[in-house]
Amino acid sequence: MQTRLFFPGNPSRLNTYSRQPESSLPPLVSFFLRRLLATLPVLFVVLAGSFLLLEAASGDAVDSYVARSGSMDAEQIAQLRQEWGLDQGPAYRFKAYASALARGDLGWSTAFERPVASVILERLPVTLMLMGVATALAFFIGSLLGVVAGANPGSFRDRFLSIGSLALYAVPGFWLGLVLIVIFAVDLRWLPIGGIESVASGKTGLARIADIGAHLILPVASLAMVYLALYLRLMRDRMSEIWRDPLVNALKARGLSRGRIIWRHVARNAVLPVITMLGLQAAAMLGGSVVVESVFAIPGFGRLAAEAVARRDTPLLLGVILCSAITVVIVNLLVDLAYGKLDPRVRVGR
Amino acid sequence: MTETYLHVRNLCVSYGDTAALHDVSLDLAKGGRLAVIGESGSGKSTLAMAIAGLLPRSARTGGAIEFPGFSHVPKLGKDIGVLFQDPSGSLDPVMKVGDQIAEVVMTHLGTGWISARVRAVELLDRVRIPKALSRLNSYPHEFSGGQKQRIALAAALAGNPSLLIADEPTSALDTVVQRHIVNLLDELVRDSGLTLLFVTHDIALASERADQIAVLYKGKLVEAGSAAKVLGRPEHPYTKALIGTHIGLDTPRRKRLTEIDASELQ
Amino acid sequence: MLNWEGRAGAVVLAALILMALLAPWIAPGDPLAITGEPMLRPFASGAHILGTDRLGRDVFAGLLHGTRTTLLVACFSAAAALVVGSIVGTLAGYSGGLADSVLMRITEAFQTVPSFLLALAAISVTGPSVPTLIFAISLGTWTQAARVTRAEVLSLRERDFVAAARTLGMRPLEIAFREVLPNAFGPTVSLAAISVATAILIEAALSFLGFGDPNRVTWGSMIAEGRTVLRAAPYLSIVPGIALVVTVLGVHLLGRGLSRTERLQP
Helix, strand or coil: CHHHHHCCCCCHHHHHHHCCCCCCCCHHHHHHHHHHHHCHHHHHHHHHHHHHHHHCCCCCHHHHHHHHHCCCCHHHHHHHHHHCCCCCCHHHHHHHHHHHHHCCCCCEECCCCEEHHHHHHHHHHHHHHHHHHHHHHHHHHHHHHHHHHHCCCCCHHHHHHHHHHHHHHCCCHHHHHHHHHHHHHHHCCCCCCCCCCCCCCCCCHHHHHHHHHHHHHHHHHHHHHHHHHHHHHHHHHHHHHHCCCHHHHHHHHCCCCHHHHHHHHHHHHHHHHHHHHHHHHHHHHHHHHHHHHHHCCCCCHHHHHHHHHHCCCHHHHHHHHHHHHHHHHHHHHHHHHHHHHHCCCCCCCC | CCCEEEEEEEEEEEECCEEEEEEEEEEEECCCEEEEECCCCCCHHHHHHHHHCCCCCCEEEEEEEECCCCCCCCCECCCEEEECCCCHHHCCCCCCHHHHHHHHHHHHHCCCHHHHHHHHHHHHHHCCCCCHHHHCCCCHHHCCHHHHHHHHHHHHHCCCCCEEEEECCCCCCCHHHHHHHHHHHHHHHHHHCCEEEEEECCHHHHHHHCCEEEEEECCEEEEEEEHHHHHHCCCCHHHHHHHHHCCCCCCCHHHCCCCCCHHHHC | CCCHHHHHHHHHHHHHHHHHHHHHHHCCCCCCCECCCCCCCCCCCCCCCCCECCCCEEHHHHHHHHHHHHHHHHHHHHHHHHHHHHHHHHHHHHHCHHHHHHHHHHHHHHHHCCHHHHHHHHHHHHCCCHHHHHHHHHHHHCHHHHHHHHHHHHHHCCCHHHHHHHHCCCCHHHHHHHHHHHHHHHHHHCCHHHHHHHHHHHHHHHHHCCCCCCCCCCHHHHHHHHHCCCCCCCHHHHHHHHHHHHHHHHHHHHHHHHHCCCCCCC
């Protein structure tokens, strides 16, 4: 009973942690590498699956290239097809793609006329920053409000926050973004309407950071709000479960103050499963950034995905899918590491 | 004549329409050891929790629980310590055991963090946790069930209470460990002059360790008095039956099974 | 009986379904047709209660017909996700061994790619239409049902009735789908509300980005349309968004009312 209540998620996690590291690397590093290796089969399935999916598309990269670049005769087209390996079967192309990938080559973006890897690397930091800030804010504010609600389940404050979070949870991020733009950028003119920084403002140093910060407020809010609601609910629901646990009675019997029981015990136990959710939500948030970045015209990784689809740039889309899978895997690893630090029942590298 | 520690008068507890305790009155002398026995559902735990003031909010109570020696309502943790049945359930799985004891010390004795931790070591020592100092930063899952119960006991005693209420403190443990815990309890009670109220369904345990016994049956107190009197000359048929079911190997075979006929007991 | 949350959700959804069914009668004709002056404000004209958009299309008609698309796509893709997920989960959980690990790796792979990105990629291959949207959305959302069903099947696999079916000589697949799956379906169905809500939001986001069915009005495409005149007529984006929020909220409320996992008891 007790362990089931407090041990969240995946018990197989324990085995991975308890294995003895054999290398001379620090345990944390070797743990990280081992886990990364363990995800290779999954990443391979992602690669093969998305390759297959995109192979099914009518028209190939040359078609879309020709459509954009205009005049090209049949001979040139055939030559280009041969150059890009499009006259061969899909198995050949997959092998070629995979072996290039092993060298870190993600192929050539037909839309940007540049290597896919360089386009992605240019766009990824903005999105990671956006996601990082949004996650941090959603987690801290969400779980804080969750404690306020869960401190006294069934109270007016709890009901108010629960219903509020349910309503907030139903709000699509992109629409929230538009509403925020109407209010704060169009009507009040407090914040910029879009982009990541003011164009050609010549700002440097702190002024530039402040400028980027001002540009980030609305997108972060639109991306974070739904997760804030989610973490609030999770925290609140876990706390209301823990209140019914015999532990609470034991703590009351020791005469501890209510505040201490709430913050040091009930909330502390409830936050652990919320932390595991941080990893699970990474994929969803990356998906959400596609629309939010489009709304705010932010040149990030998410908007790149939409551009790749709109411009029928298959190599770029494949690269985007693969990179988002890797991002999700790494975020989950980091969350696992943090979890191991916070839950004494789980220990890394022991 | 010893001083009375606890008066329970006409105590009634009910949850909704079901009565858990009906018109229970008993006294407990200072330094006494009272065993409350009865089968499950007899209301014995409800009695213990009512005295501790830990009944759920849905419970309705009547009657009075008085502590003549106190000018104020006794405080949980400081005046009354409680030990529960399930040791894993009484310890926070994500807090170091030293901190769990120290926070009680800090709350009730008003000491600083350092001296609270020092006191925690003393307490762990007293409940016979080996190498107490080095185990201060261990977490509950690193201890065995019996050790967890000792730690829970240390936390219950951390505020220097004068009454210890133990609700079936050994039923979740195996037999050998049970004995250790019982001996430890006994010793602590003798050494520090604690008043003890323990709930059990184990009549042998009650006969060995208690000087007073109260027998509960279906929420009613059917018999109370000194251990010798209740066990030696039981008056109520339920007590007799209860003693009858506790048989040794020397009991004649045909007498081993004693049926409890509910109609006789009213 | 449903609690008040569940009832509120049921009322909202019933109203939406009614709107979807009656749309051709309340607002006859093509909702994409130009029927009046462009950019009429809401409540300014009796013929166009919610005003008209940039091209003079009636917003209220669009909203009504959008309900059809939204509910159609959401219900079918949620159903597809649940069916596919529970089949995969049953196969993985019941067969165990290599089949299980292969299926679970595949499930994990699908979970690793953001479901919105997956839907986007699928739409880029198939082109946008209602059936392809359903396919694209369920592609990214079946995994949760698979995990839940698998967990349930694993616990059911060892039950007596499965052993009984085995001794009766039923074939493994027959047992898995005739005996185990129906019993494992309960927890999976409780995912239905979340699946429908997710599907609604993904569909809206896809059509907002212009990857929806171009021959149908959707709330997402109305929001996108309104966005081009956001400064002059913000209500064009805001009104369909409110419809989205109300719908998703209704689904969540009904889901919570039905699952009843949430109880406010001490």
